[in-house]
Amino acid sequence: MYKLTVLSVLLCATWNIALSLSDGLLPNGNFEYGPKPSEMKGTLVKSPNAIPNWTISGYVEYIKSGHKQGDMLLVVPEGAFAVRLGNEASIKQRVKVIKGRFYSITFSAARTCAQEERLNVSISRKTKPTSDWDILPIQTMYSSNGWDSYARGFVADDWDVEILIHNPGVEEDPACGPLIDSVALKLLFPPKRTGGNLLKNGNFEEGPYVLPNTSWGVLIPPHIQDVHSPLPGWIVESLKAVKYLDSDHFTVPEGKRGIELIAGKESAIAQVVYTKPGLVYDLSFLVGDANNYCEGSLVVEAFAGRQSVKVPYESKGKGGSKPASLRFRAVSRRTRVMFYSSFYTMTNDHSGSLCGPVIDDVKLLISRKKPGHA
Known part of the structure; x- marks a missing residue:
């Protein structure tokens, strides 16, 4: 019985590590699976759990590529759908990781209204409050199509963490806010200094996940x-x-x-x-x-x-x-x-x-x- 219990524990641990080792999009990280029609009012998502694998809060819209906003045509960089975060709106997802290991998050964002749009990306665990980074301004756009991909890094302090993307902006139009798409995670292996190079990662081979269907770095x-x-x-x-x-x-x-x-x-x-x-x-x-x-x-x-x-x-x-x-x-x-x-x-x-x-x-x-x- 004891051996069976130990084997079960080892199998569970191995399974958890295996689940956390896949680099790439989070489950439904590109938002291609959306709410049911009954859970939406126009583009507005009405239920906190309407978008599969995500929990939303506040004014969150589910946007299809080609959606018109006045004279502006909203384009989605990957797939057909993205979400838009209005004033104080957020999306979050809990994911399995390896405790003590170093990770990077990659996500794509685009402005839709104001020049001064901002984002906050946070990592939290069940027993501790959210660990915030400083606000990420996105008023400077570096790509030609209006979309940029950003990366953040964190050390996992538990076996599962919650990734939260939040729009802290307060605009006159509460629906105004950035579009979010393609949220991905990558386990990093920070290289050490060697006799052949006193610098770490001098060839930059170790870094954030690069979304395969984007061409802007x-x-x-x-x-x-x-x-x-x-x-x-x-x-x-x-x-x-x-x-x-x-x-x-x-x-x-x-x-x-x-x-x-x-x-x-x-x-x-x-x-x-x-x-x-x-x-x-x-x-x-x-x-x-x-x-x-x-x-x-x-x-x-x-x-x-x-x-x-x-x-x-x-x-x-x-x-x-x-x-x-x-x-x-x-x-x-x-x-x-x-x-x-x-x-x-x-x-x-x-x-x-x-x-x-x-x-x-x-x-x-x-x-x-x-x-x-x-």
């Missing part, structure tokens, strides 16, 4: 808005987001993932690494473009310790890259390595979308040569 908000960065090892140390790219939709210099610096000096990433004062180090990286019509004279600025370098890259907007490096002498036990773009740049497809240089394959090693020597 994933925005990683600034560190001031996200305590746990969904880009392990790196801090988004700026006022605006950086963009996480995949090789399925863009050109990246190396591997399957890269980072696009999309907002000039307001879009920067950094990492603090342990160094030995007096030793000389070599920082190497690749600079390129994402094959997304980002043309012109792009410049990446790299900083390490007291040294910096400007790397120009003449982009034709069709993909490509070049190597760059910076040699420096460490002056402290902790050295901040940072990258940003010198200029604001827009794509030449007349969409007005912000773009910038792509960086990838960032490596930091102890140099065998002194600064100034080839």
